[in-house]
Amino acid sequence: MPAGKTYTPLARTTLSSAAATVTFNSISGSYTDLVLIINGYDIDGNGYLTMQFNGNTGSNYSRTTLSGNGSTTTSIRNSNSTVLYPTIGPSLTNIGGDIIHFLNYSNTTTNKTVLFRGSQTGNATIAQVGLWRNTSAITSISLSAASGNIAAGSTFTLYGILAA
């Protein structure tokens, strides 16, 4: 039998002015999954943000990517990184973002894997899988501009999904 409606909005940040970092703290461990929706752009035109969990700045992150820009497809890997790289638009006209899935984020047995589905208007479509080599529950998510600031009007919305 269905267990009830879920996909609960937990927090939403809309930048009223440009900012270097957005952080979600004290994330409840009472959901099964989290979904983070990013939409906006960064002022320096990097086209990506950096993301860390629980304030961990060690070389404990890695990722595998797949992207297409309209003419070529590319896959790259970063190992032993200090951050993950969510997608955001590189400019107002190339606005973009990411839908990031954190499955089983609060378990304390396994390392944490994250799926990304990103895009940049007129530039690219991107999928990524990221790993944080840590068995702690994810209780905070910090997102920062790679350089400069994230533009005003950019939005960050965190949802919780509770399975039956």
Added chain:
Amino acid sequence: MAIRSLKTGQFSRSALVGNPVIMPGSYESIATATFTGSALSITFSSIPSTYSHLQIRGFARTPSGNDQIDLRFNSDTGNNYSMHGLSGSGSSASAEGYGTQNRIFNVNSPISNADIYCLSVIDILDYANTNKYKTVRTLQGYDANGSGVIAFNSGSWQSTSAVTSITLAARSYNPTSISTFALYGVN
């Protein structure tokens, strides 16, 4: 794409893979199935037909690499499935396609990394419609700090029957006992 209800005026959006999230209230947990560690498969049965779409969110690992977990509907083991995939290995992108299959391939298993699980988000579109074949699409992957894969897959089940049960089955090795798939209904 935003959709506006003529009755209520409320806007809603799709939560399916790659699309913007739905509005809260139109996404409902149906059931969760967890592998026992000593069985190859799990099944969601008696799925109600009252939703527009289904979504499965999976967290899984088999104890040996190169195993896969396959997806089948209504216990149909005939050659009534097909699929296409686009994947990245970290060094190259590749595409593949398979017709006349007896399953839709799903989750790859991380190799030799006990603490790393493969994630999958699987959309089953218009699953209760009895006038057309069924379409599935997935976003799935794992990273093991030096290896891994990220993939988009799409598949078809050539049947006009409503999907009433879904089986996820590993081919050779029992998925670990914390491997879990959760089924949701989307309106």
